Each structure stands twice: as C-alpha cells, then as structure tokens.
Amino acid sequence: MKLEYILKSKLNFFIFLFSGFLLSFILPPYNYFFLGFVIFPFILYLLKKNQQADPRLFFIYGTLFAYGYFISSLYWISYSLNFDQEVAILKPLAIFFLPLGLSLFYGFGFYVLKRFCNFNHFFVLNFSILMSLIEYFRSYITGFSWNLFVYALSEQLESIQILNYIGTFGLNFLVIFLFSYPYFFLNKNKVIIVQRLFILLIIISSNYLYGFNRLQINLKTINQQILLVQPNENLLQINSNLNKYIESILEISEPLNKSENAIFLWPEGSYSFIENKNLKKVFQDKFKNNQKIILGATTKDKNGNIFNSLVTLNSEGKIINNYNKMHLVPFGEFIPFEHTLKFLNLKKVTFGYQSFSRGKSREVLKINGNLVLPLVCYEVIDTGLLNISKKKFDIIFNISEDAWFNRSIGTYQHYSHSIFRSIEEGKHIFRSTNQGISASINPLGITLISSSSNEKTVFSSNYQVLNNNTPFSILGNLMFLFLIFLFFLIQVSLKRYLKLL
Template sequence: MKKKIIHKIFILLTLLVLIFTNSFFGSNRINNLEKIPQKYSEMKIKIVSPKIEINRFFNNSSTEYTINEIVTLINSDENNPSIYIFPEGIFPDTNLGDLITFKKIIKNNFGKKDVLIIGLNTNNQISSQNKIYNSLVVVDNELNILHVYNKNKLVPFGEFLPFENFFRNFGLKKVSFGYESFSRGEKREPIYFDNLKIKFLPTICYEMIYSGKIKGNNKGLDFFINVSEDGWFGNSIGIHQHFVHSIFRSIEEGTSIVRSANNGISAFISPFGKIIKQIKSTKKGVIEIKSYYSNVETIFSREGNKIFFYFLLIYISLIFLIKTRKKK
C-alpha cells in the first residue's frame, strides 16, 4: 500500500515538474524577446486593413471605388517608399489582367519605388483550358508584375467544388465569387527582394493552419506574409481562431508573421508569438513596420511534426516500462 502511495506521489511530482519547467521556459523565452537581433528594412512595410464589406463578392462592386477607399487609408510619400500589403480578394470581380485599367489611379497615389502586395485572382490559359488562381501578386506602382504566388491549399466548396463536372449538372458551384473553381498552385516558394535583402514566404487565407507544412525546406526567411479575407466568418469566433493559428505558426517556426486581413485581425507577430501591433476586425487602418526580428531556430522548425511521433514513442515506452516493473 505504501509503495502505491509513493508511486502516485512520484508521478504527480514528475507532472508538476514538467508543467513548471515548461511554464518557466516559455515565460523566459517571451521576456527575452528584446535580445533577438532586429533587421531594419530600407523600405517601410505597411499592413493595410481596409475593412471592405464582404457583400462585394455578391454585388457588382466597383473596383475603382474600392481602390479610392484604400487610397484614403494610406499616406504614400515619394521620399519614403514603402511595401504595401493588401488582403486577399479585395477586388473580387477584377483579375490581374483587368487591374491594368486602373493603372493611372495607382500611379498617381503610390510612389515610383513603392511595392504593392495584393491578394488577387489571376488566370492562365493552358492549351484549351483557362485556369483561374487565387493569388498573391507583387507589383510596382505601374502594375508591372514582379512576383506571383498561386494558392496551393484550396478550401473545399469555398474555392473549388469537388467532383465539379458532376455537380455542375445540378447548377451547383463554389461559394466564393465566380462560377468556375480555382485551380491549385503547384508549389510555394519564397519571394526575394534582391535590392532590399528581404525574403518572405507567401501564404493565403487558411494555408496558415497547416502546422509543419508551410515552411518546408526554405531557409533564411525574414518572415511569413499571410493575406486573408475573414469576412466569411461573420461575427463568429472563427475570426479569432483563424488569427490564433498565425500565432501558433510563428512560435513553431520561430519566424515573424506579417498578416493583412480584411474583416479580420491584421497584425505583426514576433517569432515568439507576441503580438507587436494589431488592428482589430472591427477597425480599419495601417500598421507600419520599420524593423523586424531575426528568425529563432526552434526544435519544431528543425524536426517538424516528427516531434509528436517522438513523444508517442516515449509515451509507449513508459507504459511498457511501468507494466514490466509491475509484473516484477
């Protein structure tokens, strides 16, 4: 009887030590944030959170009106060029090819050296098939294309309709704007601004929820950029849950996250998951970043989801050890 009590006390103390050790390590890590080296960008990074109504996806919304709404938020300065990051799908009825129509407005309201990162639809004619992508596009103030990333983790029914050819016979389509499903991008590669020495990994919307499957083998990243339209969640808790996944990814990968969300929470998040700056889902505005934290290597960034298999192996080994001791 006495041995059983000692055994239970030992297990309890072991659990308490693990909890307190983990808590101390986490608190100490967060408190040492200021010790992480910072990198200063030659261009300011501006996260734009415009809060444009979600009903634009279902109405014939004016792209020109939306652009003018956005222009009222920013203060472009020719002498202080910036990288502007806009959310996903702010121009739902305008693809990359159509955007050139508004070149004059963009050119008149953004400086010559400004860079725009926009969530936008793009299309690509492959043989007889016209493929449409949900993309993150990097352009200059004359709308010259610098980089394009096509989303490769699509939302079922939201962005593509499974068994589309069959369901089309019944008049069914995806939920978001447009009749045709989006096509899947091939791969996610870092975008590098050679002149600024900035290297980031693009993600769109819920791609940020995939633990261990974002960074891949990409090394030397300065931060992740996530653009999102969170208006689909309405006033539900989904807005906050989606945002929290960005915090999880920053902690796991030890990498800062720059997040631009429409009708959601826009933020700049440190490699330790600390929210440096944010704009709430009910507000509109611009977050300005002059510097960002260097990456911090973590166990997860090295091992990925293999960590959980290690813990499972340890757990099974402990059970086997305890049962073996009981038999003796």
C-alpha cells in the same frame, strides 16, 4: 448491441454531448483553459465506469462528445453562406454535418480505446496518445487542423514556447495528457495523490519557466517598413466594384507619406486581374519608386484556369511576382469532383461558378531584398507544412478575408493560428485582412501591434528575427511522431518493470 441497453445509455449520450459543448469554451476567444482540467478527467471517469459497455457504444460516446465540441465552435462557418442566396441552402450542412464528419474520427478513437486498451495505470497515457493521433490524422485527412485542443493556450505565451521544439501536435499531446492528469487524483490513497500532484506541478512549472526564459531573448530588428492595411469594407460592395475598393485602400494607405522602400500588405481578394491586366491608371503618381504592394487577387493563366493569388506589384501597378494558393477550401473555393458533378451545376461559396485551380508550388518571394514566404487565408493553419520548398526565408506574409466569418468567434480562432506558426517557424508573421484582426507577430508569438476586430486602419511595423532556425522548422511534425514513440517506449518499459515486481 441491444436496443434496451442503448435506451439505458440515453443519459450518458446527453452527458457526453454536453461535456463536448462545454469544452469548446477552452478555445479562442474565450480561452477558459481551466475547463479542460475538469472535463477531460470527468470523461475518463465516465469511460472507466462504463468499461463493460459494447465498443460500439464507446464509438457513439466519442462521436457525441466531439459533436458537442465542434457544433459549438464551428457554427460560424455557416456565416460564409450569407452572401449568396444560391448557396444559402447549404447552411444545415455547414452547421450540422461538418461537425458530424469531424466527430466520427473521435468516435473511432473511443472505439479503439475500448477495444485495445486496458483501463489500468496507463489509461490516461493511452487516451492522450490516441486522442492526439486522432487529431493528427483527422487534420491531414480533412486538411482542416482547426480547433485542436491545444489552442486553449493561445493567450498563455509562456506555456506555448515549447512549440519551437515539438510543434502544435506535440504540444497538443501534452495538453491532452495534462488536462486528463487530474483523473489520477481519484485514488483514495492521499500519499499517492500528493505525489501525483507534485509531478503535475513540476511538469507545468518546468514548461512555464522554459517559456518565460525564452521570451527574454533579444531579437534583432530589421529596418523595413511594412504597412498592414485593414479597409473594413462590406464584402458584397467590394465584389460589385473592385476599382472603388482599391481606391479606398489607397486613400488610407497614404503611400507618398511613407518610406521610399515601404511594403504595403493589402488583404486577400483586393482585386481581379482577369478583367484588368494592371492598375497603372489607378496607381499613377500614387507611390514612390521603390515601394511595393502585396495584395490578394484573382488571376488567370493562358489555359483559362483561375487562381486565388498573392500578387506583388511595383509602384506602377505591374505584377513582378505572384503565388497561387495551394490549399484551397472545398466548396468554398472549388467544387470537389467538379467535372463528374457538372450536371448538378454546383456553385462554390466564393463569388463565381468556376472553381479556383490549385497552385503548383509555394516559392519564397524576394521583395525589396526581403525573403518572404507567402500564405493565403487559412494556409496558415497547416502546421509543419508551410515551407514546402525548404528554402531560406525571413518573414511570412499572410493575407486573408475574414469578412466571411461575419464578426464571429471564427475571426479569433483564425488569428490564433498565426501566433502558433510564428513560434514554430521562428519567423515574424504579418497578417492583413479586410475585416477581422490584422497583426504584426514576432518570432516569439508576441503581437507587437494589431487592429481591433473590424476596424478601418493602417499601421506600420518593422520585423524581428531569431539568430537560429527552430528545431521544429527543420524537422516538422517528425518531432510529434518521435514524442509519441518515446512515450510508447516508456509505457512498454514500465509494463515490463511492473511485471518484475
């Protein structure tokens, strides 16, 4: 690739970068999803216009496009480095290099598009299939399925009910295809434009009507009082005095004024059972006999391994069951290759030097007769991977500590994942965080009650259930792969048909 050719492409570099930046506003909390119908066709137009360019140039285009998208939508990750001066030096890595690493996947996607796909009738379909596969593989390779294009529809409940069949990756493919669809309107034949517009309206309206009808389903309500507690305390103050933090949570929880079998859901990182084995003194005479408390805590096993755990306590403050978080945040909760890099004396972002260990399994917990699937923090982003044991469960408890996001757009992005998971799994999700948005979300993705962002509050909710399991909860992301295979077969069949004409 000649240097002078690259220099001539400088304007395109800026256009792709800026287009990605603008596209990031389709995501929560903005949700300007209509931008997708403009930016995706524009990108396809630019690619078609430059179809004679070197494939390596397409790699740069794709990388820059995604870089603009991610640097605008993930800058808040650097806020988690504000709480410890020892890791503050890593801010440039979080702001600039994390988005770059994710962007390389899209650069590869654009490269493959140029090398192996024609800019013909199937250009839009090939682009949609390729981009959805790129997002699928980058999610599993990195473990970070954050800010997929489909989250542009977070506020459009009717439009995302199809998640119960095809899941997030399946709908992501359809969203990319629909966003790109206006590219077809560049045809000069007005009859063809009208035909294609008609097809677009049929697809969108059919999906909307399906979602509208599904939202009319009558759900069964289970009379179990679950209290979501949001203390809204400063993260540094919490870490300096966990006992005081527990006392402040107790104060707003008011257990003695709640039902006999109430379940209290407290946030992630509420306590450490390393220094204190139980909370008997703190809990004394504070709870009714059958009340249960679920909270996030640091625990330690007999081998000295520490875990970020979801712990269930009885009214006396004794642990009756616990779940150790499986999906840990690299550098946030553990140092990759810690033994090899020990000489560097690296520190994880969360407090303390020792890395958290990964939990071995995610088992369903039985709490006051209710079968609970436990999730800690961003484990809720793992579409298709929640119920690993494939055992029956009634509800999902997700505890988090969104104070790390420092009142940024990351709070809303995190919350939107809970809406998607509730529809996919067909289960009621209860979400408790110290700062951010705590919420009770029913199996249709409807938020029954929630806190304002960074509000000190406690609120109560029963839970609702669907009569049947969703197809996605049974088949998982096989539904997405089947959808891609189906559209691939349709494309092959159409190509053969066109050759016969």
